[in-house]
Amino acid sequence: MESMFDEITEHSPDGKEVNERNEFQRACDAFAVADKKFCKINLSVRLHNSADAGEWFPALKQRYATEERLWELFCAGFETTQMSRLYLEFRDCLLSGRSLKADA
Secondary structure (H helix, E strand, O other), rough: OOOOOOOOOEEEEOOHHHHHHHHHHHHHHHHHHHHHHHHHHHHHHHHHHOOOOOHHHHHHHHHHHHHHHHHHHHHHEEEEEEEEHHHHHHHHHHOOOOOOOOOO
């Protein structure tokens, strides 16, 4: 006999499934790490002519791939101009460390 509890999923207070929320958090973390790595390499290559530029393009590709995944999760299929503006605001807050909560 199938129980009605066989399909229980864990939800966070905001109503999203915990796995979905964790995936978004991992995407945020991965993007922040990739961006920091790219910025460090980019600065080094720009400031020092003797710096190894071999890591620049792979770091750029990694940053792009992680941002693309974050964008996909953030937009969840709603790729509109307004959603793009919201994403850019979110991205700025994520990278700058500013609060993502609205001011009251």
